[in-house]
Amino acid sequence: MFRHPRSLRAFHWAPRSIRGRVTALVALLSMLLLIPSGVLAGMVTRQELADAGWLDARRAADLMAAADRAGRLTDPVVTSSVPMVNVIQVVGPDGRVRAASPDAAGLPALSTVRPTAADPQRDLQVCRAPLGCVRLSAVRVTPAAGSNVIYAGGPVHPGIKTGVFDALFAVQVLALIALAAWAAWKITGRTLRPVEAIRAELAATNVNDLSSRVPEPQGDDEIARLARTINGTLERLENAKGRMERALAAQRQFASDASHELRTPVAGLRAQLEEARLHPADTDLPALLDRTLSDVDRLQDIMADLLLLAKIGGDTPLEVCEVDLAETVRMEVGRRTATDRVPVELRLARGTVVMGVGTQITRVLTNLLNNAQRHAARGVQVEVRHNGRYAELLVSDDGDGIAEADRERIFERFTRLDASRCRDSGGSGLGLAIVRDIVRAHGGSIEAGAADTGGARFTVRLPLYHRPPGASPCAPATTHRPMAPAFAAH
Template identity: 40%
Template sequence: MAGRPGSVRARTTIGATAVVAGALVAAGLAVVLLLRANLTGQADLRAEVAAREVASQLATGVAYRSLDLPDAEDHPVQVVGEDGRVRAVSEDLEAVRGTGSPGVRPGAATRGDDDDRGDDRDDDPGRGEVSDDDPKLTTGTATVDGRTADYRFAAIEVTTPRDETVTVYAGADLAAARDATGTVARAMLAGLPLLLAVVAGVTWLVTRRALRPVEAVRAELAEITSSGDLARRVPVPDARDEIAGLAATTNETLAALEESVARQRGFVADASHELRSPIASLRTQLEVAAAHPELLDVDGLVEDVVRLQHLAADLLLLARIDAGERPPARPVALGGLVRDELDRRAPRDRIPVQASVEADPRVMGVPGRLVRVLGNLLDNAERHADTSVRLSLREEGGRAVLRVSDDGPGVPAGDRERIFERFVRLDDARSRDEGGAGLGLAIARDLVRAHAGTLTVGEAPGGGALFEVRLPVT
């Protein structure tokens, strides 16, 4: 499992690595963008400070030729009048692009229309004042001493004491900001593969450790499957996690499967044993009849065939119940069903049934199977009764309650659950049991449970056994 590309371990490692890679790329991009914005903001501030320093000199009346201008490589400066002519520039500044003022040498005119600023004179600062408005910030290039670089430019308006309004353009070099951003980006790109390798390795190891109990469970299940030994169990890890829960549930499933297989094997063995007796009897009678036709016991043959027929029908019904067969249910009037079954059985009953049908509750069920439950209970009661069999039907607390009792020897308290097991007969306690295979009560309880009901046995008020069926009413 550990080496397959399609394994949970490999998929988890790939998925975790991909998620971390995406998160790191997004975080790195955000850091780079924030760093660039921060450094650009600092460049804007430096450009504005440089422009305001020059503007302050002009506001105090310093002549253009006497201006103390900063070094052109750090802060290229040019002063442009309202007529579009350059009044002053930094030393060695050869060209400026991107500020809207292409002229660089004193006296050079811009490409703009001189009349375009006429409407803005009302917004000019007062005589000897520097504009309080936020500077206009642009990104452009400047060529200083033959070297062209990118700059952030700030434009500040100022009115000299001679009532001449000019604009001071000052730049701040972006090389440092871009170098810092590039360095950070390269460092992140260089560290990303190493970090992803660490994430992948850790995820691989952690997943291997987490899935080790799963592999142990899988290997043990494979051994159980190959050996067929359902008594074995998978190992349950000490940790109280989902894998421990899976292992515990697997062991519960194996226990239920072992019980089911053991029960099925016992059922097959018991069925074989029950079938062997009537088949052996039939064979004996047929062999005798073949040798001595005058000794043929037809009644005995018919009795054995009927017994075989009933046993085969019971085995088939149990097989269908075990297979989960559920015929369509419909509302059934239980009172009418009980009366019809009693009328049908009356001519052949060994002991007449004393019935008390006090209600006619409706239940959801299969009429044929409900009749089978009633018939099995009455057959059992008549087989063990001394003189009387009683039946009552009523509705109690939203449930239909059917009781069948006899005045026979009853069922000992220790055997009241065992009699519902298949092929169980209490021959010593119920001496009149003749020819039964021990399936009637087992079939009755299985059918009642299939109808969401219960079947229990207790002691009748006058002695004997009392069987009680409870079914939910509709």
């Protein structure tokens, strides 16, 4: 790559700050505008002064010609009528001076130029010692051949020759450029002051504390909108940080609970097998096998539930299809009739269709029925109904119910209430967590409440689905994505 030598790079210097750049730009534009304007103003001023001198000379010459025609000329000629004119001569046709002002007394004719009858007035400039350069107006008194000629005028102003006006305009232009640069520096500094405050506040912000906010200036200009945008971004980052912290805490709690739940049956298996190895003669082999198989079943259930949770929260696309809730409930309850501990009463509204993964919707129903069967005293009630734009699945039992303080906690992983802590009846502690994650992945909600029979009621709400004409009953696999990661904090 070609690099500029140091001497060349110096010509590419530019101020580092926006304030300096704006000031330099304003100064440059001021020079480009004011310098030509100053030069033009100087030229116009000089021309105006010159024109004013010629006008004074013409006026004085006309007055003297009128006085000559009226026979009122005196010698010496009085010049007080036009203050800027001090040189007047009345020259006869023979070239002799017949009258003159005091400043021109004793001098020969200032000029040999004589206006004609066709052109009775002429402007001319002559340089004659001791007057120096004089601007004259020559006026013919009468058209007659023997007419006098009046020469009237004054010396050229020395300021015009020495460039006083040029210097004056140069100083004025420089002062205006300096004023424009100073104003740009001050105004830009005042305008960018909130930006510096925003920068300082952002520099002091760190990832450990995102609660600080940048100052928001008044108004609706770009800087005010920038400050509001930054504060909005900081607020979103603070909220995201809080969600991440809660998610990490939930992950750590989940890992701790999962390791505990998995260690318990493994430890039981190990203890029973070691005891059987130490005392083989005193071991009841069939009973040992039953107990170990029970622990293996428990391990298998926990691992299956963990895999299902990972699948719900994973990125694996699943095909979603129309699911008739009423038909799904009827089939699942009919399949379980022989094994259920208490009877199940059904109240099903036809045409309650949702869009989802059929196996997961069935798992929601299975887990809720298992929970109800575990706690019911005499019976379980399952209802499917419409509620506006949602389909509702209600599973109720007549057991002891759930305390209001525990109605959110029961959906956390590995949560079993005190009444259900025993391994035989309490399950793995993942059933309701699985239900919640599946329902949320389908865009729905679930809540626990009190049933009319005194027990617990779980209400699942899912969006109703009406298939458009000509549409397929199933959607592509990539359209069904879980709403929350498997181990995220909800």
